[in-house]
Amino acid sequence: MRIVRAVLALILLAATAHPGAAQSSRQEVLLYVVGMIEPVAEAECRRRLSGGSCDFQFFVEPNARTANAYQSIDDHGRPIVVVSQRLVQQARTADDLAFVLSHEAAHHMLRHLDRLNAGLAAGGDRTLPMLGAGGGSAGTSARTFELEADRLGARIMARAGFDPNLGVRFLSRLPGIPSQGTATHPSHAERAAAVAALGL
Ligand SMILES: [Zn+2]
Numbered sequence: 001m002r003i004v005r006a007v008l009a010l011i012l013l014a015a016t017a018h019p020g021a022a023q024s025s026r027q028e029v030l031l032y033v034v035g036m037i038e039p040v041a042e043a044e045c046r047r048r049l050s051g052g053s054c055d056f057q058f059f060v061e062p063n064a065r066t067a068n069a070y071q072s073i074d075d076h077g078r079p080i081v082v083v084s085q086r087l088v089q090q091a092r093t094a095d096d097l098a099f100v101l102s103h104e105a106a107h108h109m110l111r112h113l114d115r116l117n118a119g120l121a122a123g124g125d126r127t128l129p130m131l132g133a134g135g136g137s138a139g140t141s142a143r144t145f146e147l148e149a150d151r152l153g154a155r156i157m158a159r160a161g162f163d164p165n166l167g168v169r170f171l172s173r174l175p176g177i178p179s180q181g182t183a184t185h186p187s188h189a190e191r192a193a194a195v196a197a198l199g200l
Contacts, residue, residue: 041105070129071104079108099167102153142184158200
């Protein structure tokens with residue numbers, strides 16, 4: 001129920017934008033990025049998951065105090081990706097937003113929530129935030145999952161027409177993400193190197 005209440009407080013981003021649309025605000029850029037990323041993410045998800053939902057829904061959290069993003073599952077089992085309005089305000093390019101959305105979508109396709117919560121008691125924290133300890137877990141597995149999500153997210157955003165090597169730099173401009181990394185997140189340099197190594 002906690003998840004449902006959270007979703008009701010969010011604003012659903014309908015993927016109505018189309019390539020080439022004039023972009024006059026960050027919100028329009030965000031809609032454009034959702035429209036480009038969603039079909040690629042869904043196709044990749046269907047290729048990887050049998051039985052799991054790939055019906056992604058993207059939301060903005062208007063009143064969050066921090067620039068953050070997370071992936072979760074709603075009570076119907078559908079994957080949701082949430083970005084805070086503060087994060088959207090920090091973005092300078094479509095690549096910045098594409099990196100975040102693709103990264104969070106990748107967490108779902110890689111079943112990271114299930115894998116992080118597997119060792120927890122029933123009812124583990126069903127989110128994977130960009131900042132702070134998510135999934136109720138920390139340490140090596142969480143950091144490994146972040147790099148996995150960076151790599152798969154980079155492939156998805158590149159396929160959708162964005163530049164992952166530019167997008168990964170957004171991390172360094174987000175307040176609250178230390179460049180040296182945290183217990184759950186690798187350093188910026190490590191993440192940028194993981195993306196660069198893909199040669200996209
Ligand atoms: Zn992540």
